[in-house]
Amino acid sequence: MPRLLEVDSVTLRYRTSDSVITATSKVSFDVDGSDRFVLLGPSGCGKSTILKAVGGYLTPDEGQIRIKGAEIKRPGADRMMVFQEFDQLLPWKTVLENVMFPLVVTHKLNKNEARDRAMDYVRKVHLEAFADSYTHTLSGGMKQRVAIARGMCMEPDILLMDEPFAALDALTRQQMQDELLQLWADTKFTILFVTHSIAEAIRVGNRILLLSPHPGEVKAEVSDVDRVSSEDGSAAALEREIHDLLFAQALPEHA
Numbered sequence: 001m002p003r004l005l006e007v008d009s010v011t012l013r014y015r016t017s018d019s020v021i022t023a024t025s026k027v028s029f030d031v032d033g034s035d036r037f038v039l040l041g042p043s044g045c046g047k048s049t050i051l052k053a054v055g056g057y058l059t060p061d062e063g064q065i066r067i068k069g070a071e072i073k074r075p076g077a078d079r080m081m082v083f084q085e086f087d088q089l090l091p092w093k094t095v096l097e098n099v100m101f102p103l104v105v106t107h108k109l110n111k112n113e114a115r116d117r118a119m120d121y122v123r124k125v126h127l128e129a130f131a132d133s134y135t136h137t138l139s140g141g142m143k144q145r146v147a148i149a150r151g152m153c154m155e156p157d158i159l160l161m162d163e164p165f166a167a168l169d170a171l172t173r174q175q176m177q178d179e180l181l182q183l184w185a186d187t188k189f190t191i192l193f194v195t196h197s198i199a200e201a202i203r204v205g206n207r208i209l210l211l212s213p214h215p216g217e218v219k220a221e222v223s224d225v226d227r228v229s230s231e232d233g234s235a236a237a238l239e240r241e242i243h244d245l246l247f248a249q250a251l252p253e254h255a
């Protein structure tokens with residue numbers, strides 16, 4: 001039985017007119033159903049690039065990415081993306097219309113069914129009072145809830161989240177992390193979440209993959225985050241441990 005998502009020794013490069021940039025080098029990891037899998041690493045280590053490749057927007061230069069055993073070759077409704085930017089919504093559509101939009105354009109459901117399903121997800125993110133509002137009237141946190149509802153509403157195999165809370169103030173960010181965990185507790189959907197915040201990785205993830213600076217390579221995986229961080233005071237200890245793993249310099253050979 002294949003894992004839900006297999007990233008197998010993947011190298012990703014960008015080609016510009018005068019150079020080739022290696023964003024990630026031979027990155028491997030597996031995601032299982034209901035995982036809250038976090039990619040954590042410093043700016044430029046290729047986290048967003050990996051997410052785009054899982055989304056089917058980039059093709060690996062080496063290695064392979066598979067979902068349910070099938071190689072990913074293009075974007076698909078089985079992988080929905082939530083981005084950091086607040087402008088990912090369609091400003092000429094209401095909250096409900098934004099959430100139902102992918103269901104309608106992919107013909108997954110007819111219009112009435114799509115409206116009903118979208119309204120369920122609008123309720124799940126507590127925006128029912130704003131269902132008919134246009135998105136420019138919403139706060140940043142509310143816009144991100146709409147984007148999450150829109151992604152979840154397609155009931156994808158995996159929700160790809162690229163620093164979705166990074167542009168929010170600290171309090172709203174914590175509130176959104178809590179709400180995401182509540183949504184997860186209700187539906188146990190699978191999340192692949194990118195962040196460069198260690199604290200956020202520990203709050204959101206049950207597994208955390210640590211990537212080295214540019215080009216990103218796997219440094220370590222922390223796979224028992226839920227158990228460790230639920231023990232008294234150990235979230236802080238785990239944060240220190242991850243910090244040391246991420247920023248440890250290689251020891252000189254004859255030290």
Ligand SMILES: Nc1ncnc2c1ncn2[C@@H]1O[C@H](COP(=O)(O)OP(=O)(O)OP(=O)(O)O)[C@@H](O)[C@H]1O
Nearest residue numbers: 014021023042043044045046047048049050196214
């Ligand atoms: N379109 C592009 N063309 C050329 N190089 C790119 C492009 N997008 C990203 N890169 C380079 O690839 C590397 C990885 O970028 P990426 O955005 O994936 O990193 P990241 O870990 O998500 O960083 P951040 O946390 O800052 O978003 C960086 O060196 C970046 O400059």
